[in-house]
Amino acid sequence: MSSQVLSTQEVVGVSGLPDTAWVRFLRAHAALTRELSSRLEAVHELTLSDFDVLVQLYYAEGRRLRRIDLARSVLLTASGITRLLDGLESSGLVGKERCDSDARVTYAVLTNAGVRKIEEARESHLADIEELFGAPFSTQELKQLADLLARLPLAHTSEACSA
Amino acid sequence: MSSQVLSTQEVVGVSGLPDTAWVRFLRAHAALTRELSSRLEAVHELTLSDFDVLVQLYYAEGRRLRRIDLARSVLLTASGITRLLDGLESSGLVGKERCDSDARVTYAVLTNAGVRKIEEARESHLADIEELFGAPFSTQELKQLADLLARLPLAHTSEACSA
C-alpha cells in the first residue's frame, strides 16, 4: 500500500494535473529520444535503434550475432529486426552470414564500413547522451539512477501459469 | 568529467556489452510500455497515448483543452494530436468545440462517454503501473526516482542562438 502511493497517487500541482514518477519517466523518454535521435539522424543518418544494434554487434564475439539474439537484446520483435537490418544491409553496414550447424539461423555481421560507422558515430552520440542525460546528475546520483532502473522488469512478470 | 563516467563509460560486464544508466532507461521504457499498452489495449481498447490525453482532459478546467496545449503537455506534435484525436472523436470519447475569441483554435472536450471511459480505465491501468513500475521500489526510492527524473530536460536546451 505504501509504495503504491507515489507511483499512482495524483501528486496534483497547481494545475490540477497528476505528475507521478511514471509520468515523468514517460515524458523524459519522449523528450530525450526525440532530441537524441534528431541529432543522430542529422549527423550520422542513424536511428537510435540503428545505433543500438550496431553497438550490440560491435561488442559481440566476431562482431556477429544471431538475428534473434539481437532482437532480444534490443527489445525488438523478430520482424522488427528483419526490417531494421534490411536498412543497415542496404547501407552496407552489416551483412548476412549463414550458420553451418543450424540452417534456420542467419547471423548479422558488422562490415568494415559498419565498424567505421559506429566508431565514428560513437563519440558525438555519447557526448549528446552525456549532455542531455548525464549532465543533470552527479556521479553518485547517476549510479543511484542506474541502480533503480535496473530493478524494473525487462519482460513480462507473471505468465499466468495457473498451477 | 566526473559525471560523464557513468552515463557513457562502458560498464562492461562479462558479456562485453555496455550497460549504462541510459541503456537501462531505454530498455526499461521499451519493456514497460510494451506490457502496459498491451494490457490497456486488451482491456479498454486504449493506447497509452489515448489514456494520457484523456487524463489531461479529465483534469483540465471544463474538461476541455486547446489542441495545441494538449500536444505540448503529452509531448506530441500538433499533427500527432490531430491524428490521435481523430480516433478518440470517432469513438465518441472526445468532441470538438470552437473558440469564440480565436477562430484558429479548437478545443478538445471530454464527452460523457469519455469521462466514463477514463474513470473505468483508470483503476486497472494504475494497478498495472503499480505492479510493473511501482512494486520494485520502496516509497522513499520512488520519491528519489521521481526527483531524479524531474531533472531531465523536457525540451531542447540550447537553441544555438549564437549571440
Add this chain to the structure above:
DNA sequence: TACGTATACTTGAGTTCTCAAGGATCATAG
C-alpha cells in the same frame, strides 16, 4: 522413419507517430 512441436526468419497489413507544406486566422506596424 515419420509425426508433432518448437524455433528462426520473412512478409503483408495495419498502427502510430513524424516532418514538410499549406490554409486559415490573428496581431502588429506602417
Add this chain to the structure above:
DNA sequence: CTATGATCCTTGAGAACTCAAGTATACGTA
C-alpha cells in the same frame, strides 16, 4: 486598411515499428 509574420490546425507522404500468418529447419519420441 493592408502587408508581414506568427500561431493553430490539417493533410500527404513516409518512417518505424507491431501482429498474424507462412516457410523452412531442427528436435524429440514412438
